[in-house]
Amino acid sequence: MTVLDLQIDPTVRGWSPELPTVYQELADRAGQLAASLAGEDHLWDAEGRFPWPEVAVLGSHGVLGLTHPEEAGGAGLPRLAAVVVLEALAQHSFTLAEATQIAANGPAYVLSTIAAPRLRDRWVPRVLAGETLISIAITEVDAGSSLAEIATNATSDPVGWSVSGTKCFVTGGSLAGAHLVMARMGESPGVRGLGYVLVDAGAPGCDVRQVHRKIGGNATPEAVIDFAVAGIDDEAIVIHPDSGGFALAMQSYNAMRIGIAGMCCGVARRALDLAEAHLAQRVQGGRPLARRQGLQWRIAELELELESARLLTYRAASRVDEHGFPDGLDTARAKLAASRVAVAAADAAIQMLGWRGIVSAEDHPAERILREVRGWTIAGGTSESLLNMLGRAALSGHGSGR
Ligand SMILES: Cc1cc2nc3c(=O)[nH]c(=O)nc-3n(C[C@H](O)[C@H](O)[C@H](O)COP(=O)(O)OP(=O)(O)OC[C@H]3O[C@@H](n4cnc5c(N)ncnc54)[C@H](O)[C@@H]3O)c2cc1C
Known part of the structure; x- marks a missing residue:
């Protein structure tokens, strides 16, 4: 039997809005773990305290690395797995969900999939263990929604790359071990000249100038960070305007x-x-x-x-x-x-x-x-x-x- 001259196998199923059973089980377990860890959740916000011990427990259960490829120490699960886990965590603790989000979907995931293996191996295992985090530093005071106006520069010279500029409202900026910085590289104007460089938070010239207290979610506060850093290795250029x-x-x-x-x-x-x-x-x-x-x-x-x-x-x-x-x-x-x-x-x-x-x-x-x-x-x-x-x-x- 054909419909509109198409022979369609009736057993072929297209869009399936049901989650696989194992993902429902994953979400239930994530929710139970978050409930067991979130007893002091309201204090984390009130005191501006990032819960490193509880985040390390998430790491020990494989939650922080659930999307990362296995060669980076993760479980290699699809993005949907991270989404259902985050949904479950956020029903118990915004802070634990945000910590997982930064590790599983944030800059560390970019390092796992795109960066040079040496850079990945230096940072990702510690992020997945809940020992550190990597922030994303894009926003500037004059360049908010309009990324074409980003002024932070990364320039290459004989001793390596130098990064200069100031980023603002960087989530976890005062907690992070490294920052994935969106910077202007090369001559192209507007967004075409932008790429990502990873800057070690401990490098001389990388300074947290201010930490904001905000409306809520203060366990992961936002920071203003000044960059006047030199001698950065080529491999820290995670995305260059000429390569993607x-x-x-x-x-x-x-x-x-x-x-x-x-x-x-x-x-x-x-x-x-x-x-x-x-x-x-x-x-x-x-x-x-x-x-x-x-x-x-x-x-x-x-x-x-x-x-x-x-x-x-x-x-x-x-x-x-x-x-x-x-x-x-x-x-x-x-x-x-x-x-x-x-x-x-x-x-x-x-x-x-x-x-x-x-x-x-x-x-x-x-x-x-x-x-x-x-x-x-x-x-x-x-x-x-x-x-x-x-x-x-x-x-x-x-x-x-x-
Ligand atoms: C909780 C939180 C966490 C954040 N974490 C980070 C982080 O980790 N790293 C980081 O780099 N940044 C971070 N940011 C900053 C965020 O990316 C910026 O706030 C956002 O890009 C907007 O920039 P802006 O605040 O300067 O607003 P502006 O760009 O000044 O915009 C102000 C208002 O005008 C509207 N507007 C602007 N342009 C247009 C337009 N063309 N058409 C219509 N409306 C427009 C905006 O939508 C907004 O409502 C965070 C922000 C928040 C609130």
């Missing part, structure tokens, strides 16, 4: 961006769980709040947004290139949808909890959830820059999402 250049740098960034989407799905789930449990047990005017239609509709809208964001996130994480980097447009859609629903669900949970939603974190977690997730519509590409990207693609005929 800006396009490869941005492609690698999609691994981080999809991790943010996964974390945001987990945060949204946690906020909705808190809200739904409260609505079920809180009786006002003789009935549980869960029986009020206005509240039911708000919950239904948010559940719909979350499920849509998860599907976009899983799809984006499942469609990767040979390095394990997801597609840019897929990732933009996922991160936009997931960060929006995370902020919306965290805010709605506070509203539905009444006064309980705004008491401080040691009495109720709701206010901290909103504080921790608020930055994620800005970090990793602002919502507006993702909309610009998606709008441009749609208007040039490449935005269908198929």
